[in-house]
Amino acid sequence: MGHQRAYEELIKSEIRGMMILLQGNWSLFIGRFHPLLVHLPIGMLIIAFILEVMSKNRRLTVLSAAVLPVLVFGALSAIAACIAGLLLSSSGGYDEAALDLHMWMGIGVAVISVLLCVFRRYALFRKAWLPISFVMIVLLSAAGHFGGNLTHGEDYLTAEFPLGKGAAAGATTAIANLNEAKVYDQLVRPILEQKCYSCHNEAKLKGGLRLDGMDHIRKGGENGPVIKDSVPEASELYKRLILSEADDKRMPPKGKPQLTPQQLEILYWWIEQGASPDATVKDLHHTPRMQLVLEGMQPSGGSDVHPFMPQEEVSEASPQDIGALEKIGVKVMPVANENGFVMVSAVNASGFGNKEAALLLPLKKQIVWLKLSNTQTGDSALKVISQLPELTRLYLENTPVTDEGLVHLANCKQLKYLNLVGTKVTDKGILLLQKNAALKELFLYKTAVTPAALSQLRKAVPEMAIDTGGYRMPALITDTLVYRKQKL
Structure with a gap:
């Protein structure tokens, strides 16, 4: 009886250990591998499609033998990327409609790639291989595009288009009448739009926070308001910007374009002066450092x-x-x-x-x-x-x-x-x-x-x-x- 009781206690201890292990945030840990895994099927499936096209040439028919191994590798990695993506989506902070569109397109790519593996392995529907492969590549491109929108913002590809809106905005480097300029509209919002909107917008709510509007800024995110009592040092909107690059809470994250010292100074000054949505430059007190920044924003030329x-x-x-x-x-x-x-x-x-x-x-x-x-x-x-x-x-x-x-x-x-x-x-x-x-x-x-x-x-x-x-x-x-x- 003593041995049986000891054995039961050992089993219970093992079960408790497993429960503690499973209670850790393993789903999010695995899910964060999605950006790493997703690039593998993209490359492999595109290569399989190119090999399929090239093998139609009589001189290159030998390439046909390489299509199935590459396709199998791409299909397996597509399945792994889908699983990691599903786990990552559970963390929240994404627009549901955009997320669903990206998810189902990704699943569609994985399903088609598996079907192509089966068709090639058993020589089924040979005439349909190339058209199906083309559909897969189109779906793969669309899934990648919408995934990029979720991560970087909807205008990530077009923001810097030389002949578009991005170019016009970039050309406006000085404000003609700086004293009359609205601090939030003309100084603060362009900074947030350039460096913060990609992760804190209607489609992607990282930390439950939107920064694309004063109402959203005042509301804050999952951890409460991000602007506090005209004290930049106590405001999360500013504190996260000056953390060490090695700190996981730093914003923007390491690897993304960071704010310039000039932009940091503008945000500090705006918060310190009350974070008004309507105040003009002349309405606010100019600290010596801010005066230097403002002088640097004066128009040049002529x-x-x-x-x-x-x-x-x-x-x-x-x-x-x-x-x-x-x-x-x-x-x-x-x-x-x-x-x-x-x-x-x-x-x-x-x-x-x-x-x-x-x-x-x-x-x-x-x-x-x-x-x-x-x-x-x-x-x-x-x-x-x-x-x-x-x-x-x-x-x-x-x-x-x-x-x-x-x-x-x-x-x-x-x-x-x-x-x-x-x-x-x-x-x-x-x-x-x-x-x-x-x-x-x-x-x-x-x-x-x-x-x-x-x-x-x-x-x-x-x-x-x-x-x-x-x-x-x-x-x-x-x-x-x-x-x-x-x-x-």
């Missing part, structure tokens, strides 16, 4: 050429060189859509200093705007910065820069904007800037520069606007309340 942008174009910077800067917290963002020029901002890298300045040199042909405010940038860093031939804007406020550094900046003939607020520069250094005939804007608040030196600089470069800050508005009578003590 009479609207941006005064702080070089006229020529340049090739894009190497991702490795950009990555070296971003690794230490420095942001590199494009300033326009049609050239390789970039703005570099150390707003989140306060430790940036003389040593790190060398990382700018590999991007010397691309950097036009450089923001090093509140960093450890010193005089030796300016020696490196003076080697940036396209630099037009330089922000150095609240850095340890002195007159010694301005010696190097005097060689930046293309520099148009220079912010030295809160630095240790004096008259000696400022007068060196007389050589910078292109300099249009100079900011000197909280420096030791005297009025005499400013007067001399203005005479040497009359077109230069010099801002010394420290403004005080005159007191008006209407601004003052006078309280009189009333005698009781």
Whole structure:
């Protein structure tokens, strides 16, 4: 009896183990092999059809012997792809009508391929082999197309058609009246349409989330709202975009086109300002970083050429060189859509200093705007910065820069904007800037520069606007309340 009871307990333990194993999400695990498996029958069945056609030539009849083995391999892989596809479909998130159409076409391909194997093996309906094979290829093509629509979106094939809508949209790289532009309609929605709609639309609801409309964005997905309390860092719509590429929750997934730093900045700004569906650019507060992004979106060419942008174009910077800067917290963002020029901002890298300045040199042909405010940038860093031939804007406020550094900046003939607020520069250094005939804007608040030196600089470069800050508005009578003590 003791042995029998022990045997029964062992059987029960094995059953419990099997139940635990089966309770795992094996169906989804196997289903995710569908994209891998589905390409095998496509290739094999197309090859079988080509061999069938070629074997009709008398000189190539020998190829007929290869059709059946290839066809059998294609049929088996088609069955495996169908099984994996059925398991994957159980995860949900797809438009039912589109999914059913793709599924039945795939099953049709598998059935026809099996029938062709039987017909060839037993030499049945020989005259029908080629027409049936042709029907199978047509069905295979249609199934692949609708499967692509489920994965990438309905306009995946036509979105970039050179003569179609995609080309027209791509050509609109700047907004004529940016201040009046609707932030959601003209800045945010194009980003979502380009990078997010393929997985979050009416036909494909990945995570139960649609992003093709403000109502859907506010509703959120399976895990609730994706925008939370004007805090981008707490909003899933933004958080998923900045996760590590190795993270499974990152969006867009690894291997798909990612958002540019400029696009990330626009989404961050929009969410931070309340994610309004109707606000215009001028209605929202412009952070310093967002101001740079907006300036980069100004129209270029003709009479609207941006005064702080070089006229020529340049090739894009190497991702490795950009990555070296971003690794230490420095942001590199494009300033326009049609050239390789970039703005570099150390707003989140306060430790940036003389040593790190060398990382700018590999991007010397691309950097036009450089923001090093509140960093450890010193005089030796300016020696490196003076080697940036396209630099037009330089922000150095609240850095340890002195007159010694301005010696190097005097060689930046293309520099148009220079912010030295809160630095240790004096008259000696400022007068060196007389050589910078292109300099249009100079900011000197909280420096030791005297009025005499400013007067001399203005005479040497009359077109230069010099801002010394420290403004005080005159007191008006209407601004003052006078309280009189009333005698009781």
